[in-house]
Amino acid sequence: MSHQTNAFFSDKELLQSVLHRRVEKSGRFGPESTAEEVAVGLASEINGKTVIITGVSPSGLGAEAARVIFKQKPRLLILASRNKKTIDDTTVAIGGADSPDIVKAVELDLSDLESVRKAATEILDTTPVVDVLINNAGIMMPPSFKTTKQGIELQFGVNHVGHFLFTNLLMPALLRAWEGPCVVNISSAGHRAGGIRFDDLNMEDGKAYEPFIAYGQSKSANILFSVSLTEKLRGKGLGSFAVDPGAVATTGLSETIPFDRRVEMGWWNADGTPSEKLPWTSVGQGAAGYIVAGFDRDIAEQSGSCLAKGNIDPTTEAHATDPVIAEKLWLLSEELVGQKFHYAQELLGWTYGASVPS
Numbered sequence: 001m002s003h004q005t006n007a008f009f010s011d012k013e014l015l016q017s018v019l020h021r022r023v024e025k026s027g028r029f030g031p032e033s034t035a036e037e038v039a040v041g042l043a044s045e046i047n048g049k050t051v052i053i054t055g056v057s058p059s060g061l062g063a064e065a066a067r068v069i070f071k072q073k074p075r076l077l078i079l080a081s082r083n084k085k086t087i088d089d090t091t092v093a094i095g096g097a098d099s100p101d102i103v104k105a106v107e108l109d110l111s112d113l114e115s116v117r118k119a120a121t122e123i124l125d126t127t128p129v130v131d132v133l134i135n136n137a138g139i140m141m142p143p144s145f146k147t148t149k150q151g152i153e154l155q156f157g158v159n160h161v162g163h164f165l166f167t168n169l170l171m172p173a174l175l176r177a178w179e180g181p182c183v184v185n186i187s188s189a190g191h192r193a194g195g196i197r198f199d200d201l202n203m204e205d206g207k208a209y210e211p212f213i214a215y216g217q218s219k220s221a222n223i224l225f226s227v228s229l230t231e232k233l234r235g236k237g238l239g240s241f242a243v244d245p246g247a248v249a250t251t252g253l254s255e256t257i258p259f260d261r262r263v264e265m266g267w268w269n270a271d272g273t274p275s276e277k278l279p280w281t282s283v284g285q286g287a288a289g290y291i292v293a294g295f296d297r298d299i300a301e302q303s304g305s306c307l308a309k310g311n312i313d314p315t316t317e318a319h320a321t322d323p324v325i326a327e328k329l330w331l332l333s334e335e336l337v338g339q340k341f342h343y344a345q346e347l348l349g350w351t352y353g354a355s356v357p358s
Contacts, residue, residue, distance in 0.1 A: 029292055031309035034284035038291040038310070039068035045295040046072035050130050050177075052123065052170070054080045054108060054163070055137020058093040061186075061245055062136035064287040067094035070103065076127055080108040080119055081137065110137055110162030111148040113337055120169035130173040132294040134184045135163040135222070141215050143261070145206030152336060153202045153209075159218035164225060165337040175236055180300060184293045185226050187242040187306060187320075191219035195319030196329055211261075220320040223306050225333075227326040230304030232343045239303035241293035244313060245286035285309075 029038050039046060051069055056062040056079045070077055077096070079087045087105040096103035106122055109115035123130070138159045148157035167174075167183055174181040193216025201217075203209045222242050229240035263270055266277060289307045292299070299305075299312065306316040319325065334340050 029310045033288045033310050035064050035068045035287035035291050038288045039072050042295040043072045048075045050076040050127050051132045052078040053134045053136055056081050056090040057086050058089050061287045063090045064283045065290040070094050070096050078104045078106055080106040082109045110158045113150055113165055116162050116165050120166055129176045130170055131177045132182050134290055136186050141211035145209035153214055155214045155218040160221035161336050164333045168341040181238050182294050183229055183240040185222040185242045187222040187244050188219040189244055190216050191320045192317050195220050223320040224326040224329045227304045228330045231323055239300050242306040243289040243293050244308040245289055246281040
């Protein structure tokens with residue numbers, strides 16, 4: 001099929017304006033802050049905490065977040081990814097190879113819900129408490145339609161559904177945190193490509209598949225998940241933020257996108273270099289929002305928001321912030337994973353893990 005990109009993104013000049021949008025400084029850190037600088041500033045909040053990061057690779061944003069967190073002496077840093085070798089390589093890259101009691105590896109394939117359940121069980125057997133969960137893993141615009149093992153469109157399945165189940169299975173440990181547990185969901189400016197296609201998640205079983213629209217759906221879901229977690233669990237002390245890390249050219253996330261499509265979208269030049277029209281940011285700056293979202297208690301009252309350039313982004317689209325849509329997505333996600341999660345009762349006394357009736 002032809003690429004019928006959302007009209008919002010078909011106008012290259014408008015796309016540039018979105019990526020160049022001004023996000024006012026709303027906290028102690030600014031758009032130029034790096035993850036290293038933020039972690040140093042929040043060292044007392046990181047020290048002694050148990051942190052989980054999904055989807056790490058040596059050159060990626062998750063690895064940069066892991067590196068700066070590790071330097072501030074967490075109690076436990078769990079790196080959860082599909083490939084054990086990639087986790088091991090990342091552990092070496094962040095300087096954690098000689099600290100096996102602190103840096104732990106867990107194999108997690110978000111495209112298979114059985115793998116998600118196994119990984120969550122392994123983590124709960126390892127630690128009774130989780131302070132911060134950073135749902136970083138994701139895929140971007142595979143050119144052909146694919147599904148997860150359970151038959152869900154791959155981007156929606158990996159970027160949202162797998163993390164939805166993983167987070168909820170870890171909720172007992174998160175709610176045991178002494179203060180301010182937080183779930184960080186990594187989103188993107190790409191959420192503007194479209195909201196949740198509740199009646200057609202799989203895009204006519206792939207016949208109407210458009211990679212960028214599917215990516216936008218999954219990134220909208222990431223923000224809506226933070227909205228729901230806040231609505232349901234703010235009273236129990238849990239916070240949740242979505243983070244748009246910005247345009248980072250060196251992470252390898254876009255390698256699944258055919259080169260000619262990257263040129264068509266205005267992201268790359270024909271000579272193979274990143275387009276000078278985009279406001280590219282460094283890995284350090286891109287990962288700064290991860291640390292702000294997870295550990296900066298000054299923004300706790302704004303839980304449920306999306307951060308961009310290290311600050312609350314007021315330009316997030318309504319289709320990704322509406323609590324009614326968020327609740328509809330939560331119910332759909334429960335159906336997709338075959339399990340309900342109720343958090344209406346007192347702390348540590350919730351109804352947890354009931355199967356969805358057939």
